[in-house]
Amino acid sequence: MVGATEEARLNQLETQVDNGGGEAWEYLCLVRKLKARRSEKVLRHGIFILNSHIARSKLGGEEWTLYEQVAVAAMDCHRNDIANDCIEALSKKFPGSIRVGRLKGMLLEAKGAWPDAEKIYAQLLVDNPLDQIILKRKVAIAKAQGNLAAAVEYLNNYLETFMADHDAWRELAELYISIQMYKQAAFCYEELILSQPTIPLYHLAYADVLYTMGGLENLQAAKKYYASTINLTGGKNTRALYGICLSSVAINQLTKGRNKDEKDSADLQPLAAEALLKDYKERAPEKLALVTAMLRNIKLVS
Structure with missing residues (x-):
């Protein structure tokens, strides 16, 4: 995953290069290192270097890496003519290359x-x-x-x-x-969670799939994975908070309040609802009334 420092450096370089300052080659190298998708920028600055004999001569063997990078960016930007020119240059230099x-x-x-x-x-x-x-x-x-x-x-x-x-x-x-x-999708997310258990995105996606599948057992499991998503994100995942609320309502409808197993986690419902209201109050106060009405409608707040 891209670190915040490297991402900030990339954005800084991009601004500098776009405004005629900084090193275009350094920028292109960082884009390649971080596997960032900046195709239009890569195409513009890459062509500039390739068209400049002085700039291109400074690259040495890296010139061919740039041809490859520009070719891919050109295809992304639907400039197949440029991509074709780059590939032809590479074919002459590396005949038979995989x-x-x-x-x-x-x-x-x-x-x-x-x-x-x-x-x-x-x-x-x-x-x-x-x-x-x-x-x-x-x-x-x-x-x-x-x-x-x-x-x-x-x-x-x-x-x-x-x-x-x-x-x-x-x-x-x-x-x-x-x-x-x-x-089958649930199985894939299970594999991902087993191999990378601290990535909240996988917990959230798995919970969404379980919620979609429905049924008491799946809904209970979905609620647990929404909760783990909240835990992994420090309580900052709005989608998971909604998931707790909606899965709780669905479980209550299926059990009609008679399922003893749900009593231990019943406190998650008001906590999730409270966290949602707090989130909207701070982040999007203009939507607070709408969210409050929705939560009242499903009887999670009074």
């Missing part, structure tokens, strides 16, 4: 030439069957074509080998949610 081959496939994707891109990736996978980037590009192609079933299949196959790829688990969970396979 990395250049990936870029060629990505450019075909950007043009919507899915079958041609798949052919390139298939050829590259012959010699490198475990190339993670190419395997993920296959997922991207399936998604772009609206074939979510194929995307799910590709990701499941990928995760059989690369089980520690947290981004892939999260992507698979989101795909399952989009096709309403909530049980």
Whole structure:
């Protein structure tokens, strides 16, 4: 994850470079290091360096790294002509390169030439069957074509080998949610929580899935994970506070107040409601009356 200090430095450099000061190359290096998505800025400042013989000559071997960075940014910005020029330059310098081959496939994707891109990736996978980037590009192609079933299949196959790829688990969970396979999505979030138990986003997403699935057991579990999200964020997660309130109401409707197991956590309901009101009072006072009315309607405040 990007640290606050590095993020601040990136923003500072970006402002300086945009206003004609600072080092454009330093900025581009930091964008690459932090894997930040600043495609328009990268394209503008990267082209400036590549078009300047003096600036480009100072890069040495890093010139080719910049060509690659600009190519990807150009595709993001729908400037396929620029991306093509960069890829051609890289092809002349590194004939037969796998990395250049990936870029060629990505450019075909950007043009919507899915079958041609798949052919390139298939050829590259012959010699490198475990190339993670190419395997993920296959997922991207399936998604772009609206074939979510194929995307799910590709990701499941990928995760059989690369089980520690947290981004892939999260992507698979989101795909399952989009096709309403909530049980499978819940399994993905369970894997993420097991491997990274201190990330509140996973607890919150898991709670949302459980709440959507419904049923007393799932709602009780959802309430616990909303509570853990609140704990991990120091009580600052508004969505989790809402989750506590709504899951509590749903549980009460199912049990009609007769479930003894709920008595131990009944204090969470007024505490969550109180925290919500305090949050809106400080952050968005103009919405306080609306939130208060909503909580009264579901009988969580008097």
